[in-house]
Amino acid sequence: MIKEKCLTCHIKSAAVGYLDETQLRILGENCAEALFRKGEVIFKQDSLSSNIIYLKDGLVKTSMEWNHKNQILNIIKAPAYLGIPTTLGDKINHYSVSSLEDSVVCFIDINTFKMLIDRNGKFAYEIIIHLCKNELKHYQRCVYRSQKHVSGLVADTLLFFSNEIYMDKTFKLPIDRGEFGDLIGTTRETVSRMLKEFHDDHLIEMKGKIVTLINPDMLTKISMSG
Amino acid sequence: MIKEKCLTCHIKSAAVGYLDETQLRILGENCAEALFRKGEVIFKQDSLSSNIIYLKDGLVKTSMEWNHKNQILNIIKAPAYLGIPTTLGDKINHYSVSSLEDSVVCFIDINTFKMLIDRNGKFAYEIIIHLCKNELKHYQRCVYRSQKHVSGLVADTLLFFSNEIYMDKTFKLPIDRGEFGDLIGTTRETVSRMLKEFHDDHLIEMKGKIVTLINPDMLTKISMSG
DNA sequence: GAAAAAACGTGACCTTTGTCACTAACTTAG
């Protein structure tokens, strides 16, 4: 039965792990699952939002547009909640989310979510922890972005994909050069030049979007020293 | 009686407003109030933390140090919670907080705080809202910082102090030029030059740290256009 | 209230990165 989908779901978030059977059943009745193909927009900045989104599978980017420029705030791998801040605040999405790879997403009714926070302290606590971790990560990212040179940021990003997203020294970049620039606050051209430099210095191997880190230690050094 | 200090406190946070008498009494028994003079460090990056801090009165800055450079993350006016993310995460402070003006602060035992989240859904919800608002503000700040030119950021900052901190066109900057630079990711010298430019263009009046916004509309324009 | 220290202003110069323009390579749709 569809109503039991949350009860039997094996990709539960830490928070949902604390729900009892009744609560899981209510959650199941108030959420809907959807598939987004690579490149599709899951929700868009400035539109209204009345759902919390749980990314069950896939990879997405969150981004903010301002003055015709786009900045990627974060690249998020499942499992994770998306848009808690944007939905619980004033119901207007302050940033956009789109999928970088085919992604499965659960839309959770906001009132159900609020009710769960109200009735289940452990659930609320896990949500708080999730928000806290995010905030710290973002602080870190923000400091790096404004203090490191582009070389350091490009190195950071390559290491991020290798160590945190794909767990492999060889991976396919899920973003193009322009998005790479938007992620670290620079331009398409500068990213190109930097990647070529890393390639010429034998730190990475590259065939289009396929990257292999040959000398991750050196990349780490570059990342550290700015 | 000291034990009743939270019961009778008139500067309660929205969250604490939802506590019942028993919970307020417990809170009162597990918190301590302290005064920090201007310039004092309330807590320091990399040190251990086992308290949530409620800023009852005053003005503080939060900052992160990296590679001998300092970045001010935020300037926060009472009333507000400080260091929820840093304390609920791994107990290590990931940033420092110091007072820009004499400030009164309540140290709340972390286990008491957790207990209140667990037992009072409305309290938990308010904390979540607080974290969400913070996150959105920080996203915004981060995008601005990396996309606007220095002129726009200096204008932003002057408007911020005028509109959000002091509610007055004339105010005394609580930070020196170097800190002003740390706040917007530039240097002491560049801030000096920019302020002089604004002064020469009759947008502001200045005597040392005392600033008067003469043409806030123009400053807003400069802020908007980058 | 004088000496020392901190904060500030300013000019000259240099580096990093952005911008523009153009070409090449790769993707996609028919």
Next chain:
DNA sequence: CTAAGTTAGTGACAAAGGTCACGTTTTTTC
């Protein structure tokens, strides 16, 4: 397979802002 549309690489140049050096003003301290 081929034309059209994307995406990427690269050179020349410009500009914003960082760095350094030094002089001045303000604040602190004794």
